[in-house]
Amino acid sequence: MSRNRRNLRESLLKRLIRLDPIEGISLFFSVLLVVLTLLFIGKMIIYSLPVFEKFGVGFIVGTDWIPRKDVFGALPFIWGTFITSSIAILFAVIISYGAAYFIVEIAPPKVREFLSSVVELIVAIPSVIIGLWGIFYVVPAVRGLLKPILSPLSFIPIFSGETSGYSYLSAIIVLTLMITPISTSFIKNALENVPIELKEAAYALGATRYEVFRVVSKPLIRRAALAGIILAYGRAVGETMAVVMVVGNIPNISISLFNPGYTLAAVIANEFLEATSVLHISALIALGVILFAWSLIVNILAILVLRRVSMR
Amino acid sequence: MLKYLLKTPKFWLIILMFGLPLVFMVSAPRAITLVGQGATFPEPLIIEWIVHFQKKYNNITVVYKGTGSGAGVKAILSNTVNFAGSDAPLKLSEWEEANRRHGPILHIPEAIGGVAVVFNIPGVDELNLTGDILANIYLGHIEYWDDPNITAINPRIRLPHERIYVVKRADSSGTTYIFTDYLSHVSSEWAERIGKTKAFRFPDELGDRGLAGYGNAGVAQVVQQIPYSIGYVEFAYAVKGELKVVALKNRAGKFVKPSLETIAEAAKYATNLPDPWESWHNVSIVDSPGELTYPIVSFTYILVYKYQKDKTVCSALKTWLRWILTEGQEYSEGLLYPELPQNIVELGLSAVNGIQAEENAESSALLVGVSLFLIMVVSHPRGVHNE
Amino acid sequence: MRRSLRGIIDRLYTVFAIFAFLVLIIPLLHIIISIVINGLRRFDLELITATPGSLLGSGGGILHAIVGTAMVVFVAMLISLPLGFFAGLYLAEFAKGKFAHFLRTLISILAGVPSIIAGVFAYTVIVITYGFSVLAGGLALGIIAIPYVARSTEEALESVPMEIKEAGFSLGIERWKIVLFIDVGYAKSRIIAGFLLALARVIGETAPLLVTVLGGINIPSNILSPANAIPLVIYQYALSPFEVWHNIAWSAALLLMIIVLVLNLGVRYYLKIKMIY
Numbered sequence: 001m002s003r004n005r006r007n008l009r010e011s012l013l014k015r016l017i018r019l020d021p022i023e024g025i026s027l028f029f030s031v032l033l034v035v036l037t038l039l040f041i042g043k044m045i046i047y048s049l050p051v052f053e054k055f056g057v058g059f060i061v062g063t064d065w066i067p068r069k070d071v072f073g074a075l076p077f078i079w080g081t082f083i084t085s086s087i088a089i090l091f092a093v094i095i096s097y098g099a100a101y102f103i104v105e106i107a108p109p110k111v112r113e114f115l116s117s118v119v120e121l122i123v124a125i126p127s128v129i130i131g132l133w134g135i136f137y138v139v140p141a142v143r144g145l146l147k148p149i150l151s152p153l154s155f156i157p158i159f160s161g162e163t164s165g166y167s168y169l170s171a172i173i174v175l176t177l178m179i180t181p182i183s184t185s186f187i188k189n190a191l192e193n194v195p196i197e198l199k200e201a202a203y204a205l206g207a208t209r210y211e212v213f214r215v216v217s218k219p220l221i222r223r224a225a226l227a228g229i230i231l232a233y234g235r236a237v238g239e240t241m242a243v244v245m246v247v248g249n250i251p252n253i254s255i256s257l258f259n260p261g262y263t264l265a266a267v268i269a270n271e272f273l274e275a276t277s278v279l280h281i282s283a284l285i286a287l288g289v290i291l292f293a294w295s296l297i298v299n300i301l302a303i304l305v306l307r308r309v310s311m312r
Numbered sequence: 313m314l315k316y317l318l319k320t321p322k323f324w325l326i327i328l329m330f331g332l333p334l335v336f337m338v339s340a341p342r343a344i345t346l347v348g349q350g351a352t353f354p355e356p357l358i359i360e361w362i363v364h365f366q367k368k369y370n371n372i373t374v375v376y377k378g379t380g381s382g383a384g385v386k387a388i389l390s391n392t393v394n395f396a397g398s399d400a401p402l403k404l405s406e407w408e409e410a411n412r413r414h415g416p417i418l419h420i421p422e423a424i425g426g427v428a429v430v431f432n433i434p435g436v437d438e439l440n441l442t443g444d445i446l447a448n449i450y451l452g453h454i455e456y457w458d459d460p461n462i463t464a465i466n467p468r469i470r471l472p473h474e475r476i477y478v479v480k481r482a483d484s485s486g487t488t489y490i491f492t493d494y495l496s497h498v499s500s501e502w503a504e505r506i507g508k509t510k511a512f513r514f515p516d517e518l519g520d521r522g523l524a525g526y527g528n529a530g531v532a533q534v535v536q537q538i539p540y541s542i543g544y545v546e547f548a549y550a551v552k553g554e555l556k557v558v559a560l561k562n563r564a565g566k567f568v569k570p571s572l573e574t575i576a577e578a579a580k581y582a583t584n585l586p587d588p589w590e591s592w593h594n595v596s597i598v599d600s601p602g603e604l605t606y607p608i609v610s611f612t613y614i615l616v617y618k619y620q621k622d623k624t625v626c627s628a629l630k631t632w633l634r635w636i637l638t639e640g641q642e643y644s645e646g647l648l649y650p651e652l653p654q655n656i657v658e659l660g661l662s663a664v665n666g667i668q669a670e671e672n673a674e675s676s677a678l679l680v681g682v683s684l685f686l687i688m689v690v691s692h693p694r695g696v697h698n699e
Numbered sequence: 700m701r702r703s704l705r706g707i708i709d710r711l712y713t714v715f716a717i718f719a720f721l722v723l724i725i726p727l728l729h730i731i732i733s734i735v736i737n738g739l740r741r742f743d744l745e746l747i748t749a750t751p752g753s754l755l756g757s758g759g760g761i762l763h764a765i766v767g768t769a770m771v772v773f774v775a776m777l778i779s780l781p782l783g784f785f786a787g788l789y790l791a792e793f794a795k796g797k798f799a800h801f802l803r804t805l806i807s808i809l810a811g812v813p814s815i816i817a818g819v820f821a822y823t824v825i826v827i828t829y830g831f832s833v834l835a836g837g838l839a840l841g842i843i844a845i846p847y848v849a850r851s852t853e854e855a856l857e858s859v860p861m862e863i864k865e866a867g868f869s870l871g872i873e874r875w876k877i878v879l880f881i882d883v884g885y886a887k888s889r890i891i892a893g894f895l896l897a898l899a900r901v902i903g904e905t906a907p908l909l910v911t912v913l914g915g916i917n918i919p920s921n922i923l924s925p926a927n928a929i930p931l932v933i934y935q936y937a938l939s940p941f942e943v944w945h946n947i948a949w950s951a952a953l954l955l956m957i958i959v960l961v962l963n964l965g966v967r968y969y970l971k972i973k974m975i976y
Contacts, residue, residue, distance in 0.1 A: 020873065020874050020875040021875055022788075022874075022875040022878050022879055023789070023792075023793045023874075023875070023878075025785060026785040026786070026788045026789035026792070026793060027789060027793070028785070029781055029782050029784075029785035029786060029789070030785060030786045030789045030790075030798075030802055032782060033782045033786050033802070033805070033806075033845065033849075034801070034802060034805055036782075036842075037805045037808065037809055038805075040812075040820050040842070041808075043820065043823055043824075044816070044819070044820065047823065068382065068386075068484060068511070094719070095719045095722055095723060096719075097719070098712075098715050098716040098718065098719025098720065099716070099719045099720040099722075099723050101712070101716040101719075102716040102717055102719065102720040103720070105716075106713060106716055106717065115720075118724065118727070119723060119724075121727065121960075121963075122723075122727050124899065124959055124960070124963050125730065125903075125956065125959070126902075126903025126904070126905070126930055126955060126956075126959065127903070127905070128903065128905040128930045128931075128933050128934050128937075128952075129730070129734065129903070129930075129933065129952045129955065129956060130730065131934070131937070132933060132937045132948060132949070132952055133729075133730045133733060133734070135937055135938075136733075136737075136945075137729070137733065140537070143537060161520070162477075162520070162538075164523065164534055164537050164538055165537060177723075177726050177727075180723055181723070184723065208705050208706060208708070208709035209709055209713075210708060210709040210712040210713070211705065211709070213712075234811060237813075238811075238812075238813035238814065238815075240813065240814060240815045240905075240906040241905045241906055241930075241934065245934070245937065245938070249526065250482065250524070265813055265815050265906070268815050268816075268819065269815050269906050269909055269910075272815075272819065272822070272909075272910045273377070273379075273909070273910055274349075274379045274383045274386075274387075277386075277390075284819075285819060288813070288815070288816045288819055291813050291816065292811075292812060292813060292816055295811040295812075295813060296808060296811055298811075299807060299808075299811050330777060333773055334773075334777065334922075337770065337773075337774075337833070337920075337921060337922040338921070338922055339921075340920040340921045341920060341921065342920065342921040342923060342924055343917060343920070343924065345830070345831075345913075345915075345917075345924075345925055347913070356754060356941070359754060360753060360754050360755070362915075362916060363751055363752060363753055363754075363759070363916065364753070366916065366917065373915055373916075373917040373924075373925065374915070375913050375914070375915035375916075375925065528940075529938070529939060529940040532940050533940070549940055552940055552941060552942075553940055646755050647754065647755070
């Protein structure tokens with residue numbers, strides 16, 4: 001054995017011997033956790049290989065999902081996840097800024113704590129309960145209220161077609177409701193931490209409340225706001241229950257928000273127990289890997305962007 | 313450090329708080345679990361059966377998932393469930409595959425049900441249809457509710473000039489099989505183009521008027537919610553969902569709505585049934601004769617293998633199957649499934665009696681082989697190797 | 700810009716902000732009100748003492764799901780508390796360079812695992828060999844809970860003021876005693892709060908249970924028995940066509956909401972009390 005390797009072994013051994021019991025236990029569990037996680041990732045990847053072997057990259061862009069013929073394509077679900085989370089986060093951002101502004105700037109300071117607790121309460125509601133509410137209230141509302149109201153606009157592709165209420169739109173509504181509080185509380189906390197002197201300086205110069213917000217606060221909270229938005233987006237991408245209960249569960253790719261759709265998380269939840277061909281299970285796990293990778297990329301993006309933003 | 317911890321009362325409290333329940337959970341007796349999967353057609357009845365069965369036999373846990381007959385058939389073919397429910401009997405090819413893979417498979421009729429044709433036309437409560445018209449609606453040839461074909465047989469009803477939304481099952485379904493079996497009987501175009509099947513694609517003529525729901529419950533929901541729609545669901549779902557039901561013209565020429573009586577009538581014409589271990593792919597009681605008969609009726613089957621691997625599972629399975637054929641039938645009519653005729657119950661019971669835990673064929677062959685070898689070794693004449 | 704125009708813009712944004720806040724709050728109120736109104740229908744003793752009953756009657760209760768939830772969450776905590784706590788402890792107290800960074804990254808990865816995937820993993824590890832069980836469900840929920848426990852433990856320990864630690868060192872106390880008694884002792888309430896919040900988080904999870912516990916009507920007795928759980932039974936009943944079950948679903952939702960609320964508010968109250976001194 002070379003001298004370097006021997007030295008490394010000796011120093012590692014020395015370190016291990018010097019461990020006190022608490023550190024030892026902590027290290028043990030931490031390593032166990034690492035092993036568990038790696039096992040997890042490894043297993044998922046291995047199980048997803050068969051379907052990639054059969055369809056190659058075509059699996060990701062494949063548009064047909066016909067389990068009984070062993071035909072699998074991920075695109076309808078990638079599309080569904082994409083369109084529902086993207087529009088939901090778009091709404092969430094707009095609403096978050098407004099709601100946070102309201103809580104911090106407009107509402108009387110005494111009720112601020114209470115109001116933000118109320119907003120955070122939404123996050124605590126289990127998603128299956130939001131789905132329950134979605135089935136009995138959102139879906140009929142989309143069918144009976146939104147569709148008639150928006151029917152003059154039905155020449156626009158995203159508003160066209162008939163609907164049973166189970167649609168991308170219903171999914172977007174519940175998702176928006178679930179993720180907005182996340183970004184709202186991040187933005188609200190950040191707004192509260194803006195140094196009061198800066199704001200007062202701006203007021204002294206004659207700025208309106210909105211202008212102070214736009215010119216002083218917004219740039220300062222950029223980092224926290226971004227973190228909140230990215231966290232909210234990650235939640236939207238991975239959300240299963242509320243979506244599966246209202247989205248219609250039909251694997252097609254359509255532009256109209258009134259059409260039923262399917263997302264990655266929803267199809268795995270629905271079909272996993274009924275899949276009896278190995279290829280079907282592999283396809284579902286592959287969808288899971290895609291979903292997992294999606295949220296991973298979002299998280300990595302978050303870290304990178306935040307690093308850049310804080311360097312300014 | 314350990315010595316110190318051992319003396320702390322809080323440490324022991326934590327150990328007890330977590331350890332005691334854990335010990336209990338690991339040592340408590342386990343119930344035998346039977347898992348079934350398949351048709352949503354009989355699901356309400358099976359749910360009711362499970363509730364009462366488990367009250368009597370609380371060491372047997374039965375779980376049934378309504379995933380559609382197609383998924384049930386796939387599950388039993390790959391032997392991932394103890395029993396499957398299907399409204400459609402196995403196709404000949406499926407039956408042969410089952411036999412090849414896991415041995416003889418039994419068809420045990422568990423209930424009879426009718427497929428109701430449901431519709432949602434605001435302001436209209438009654439509707440007559442013939443099988444031929446129904447087929448044409450599903451083929452897309454009839455587009456509006458006030459089509460002359462329909463108004464001709466509904467003289468006293470004002471039908472609106474609205475497009476018909478046609479609902480089918482999105483999943484592979486025995487209910488679809490029964491429905492398409494009927495349509496194939498009454499419409500030659502349907503028999504040619506689509507035939508009897510657990511799943512079919514809407515013909516292009518339907519355009520965007522075609523909708524789909526998952527499970528009987530899904531179709532019921534769609535029809536409930538979409539005005540001017542028509543669909544097919546198992547009768548109990550129509551009643552529970554308070555859906556309006558079509559009166560279909562039966563073979564005798566009468567317009568009949570599904571009910572316990574009209575559905576039970578069809579069962580009288582179920583003669584010449586095969587033995588449970590034979591193939592049932594030709595069995596069909598749709599469009600049966602008789603004035604009172606409702607035309608879209610079928611058995612729904614439990615599919616189970618004759619040879620079971622595990623002894624305890626085997627006897628639990630037999631207990632369950634015997635119960636649903638005898639005591640379980642008490643609950644059928646309350647849920648709008650007619651009781652099985654006695655001759656069919658006996659057919660089923662004879663099949664259940666034949667279920668046995670198999671001696672593993674391979675291991676007994678191995679046993680025989682090893683014994684023969686040992687006998688040969690022991691009886692080999694000594695002194696041979698001295699030659 | 701002219702002064703009046705700027706004023707108008709300010710007022711417009713104020714209106715928008717109020718509107719945005721209402722858009723968020725009104726659905727929340729609607730959800731809570733509908734849960735209460737719909738849920739009160741079956742919010743009776745039978746709900747929590749009976750197992751499912753006849754469809755022709757009231758449908759029975761969800762005792763089986765309550766027991767199932769208790770057992771599954773228990774197993775989840777059994778798995779996630781040691782792993783999460785010690786990982787958090789290690790990161791806060793003993794972290795060095797590469798391994799710490801690696802561990803933290805891994806915890807972030809775990810935090811981003813979609814809940815259904817945790818269920819699929821538990822399926823491949825446990826269900827395939829031992830069948831649908833409380834153990835499989837507990838493993839899935841445990842995986843989801845670990846990042847919460849680890850992060851809150853780490854944050855709690857890092858909030859321990861240096862002076863207290865230094866006082867300990869200056870008294871010559873061994874390292875492990877300082878960590879165990881002083882740091883953990885100081886942060887104990889926050890750590891326990893972290894445990895309870897993780898519990899509150901996983902008690903409402905449904906997706907991983909869909910593929911791990913089977914969801915029958917039996918009351919589980921053994922860790923390898925199949926089971927049902929409150930959020931799962933809400934899902935099953937909501938999707939069914941039976942009105943009897945819809946009523947139970949709403950009442951179960953009310954029950955679940957109360958449990959989650961009590962946990963969340965309880966934690967907040969507990970922290971406030973503990974923080975006073």
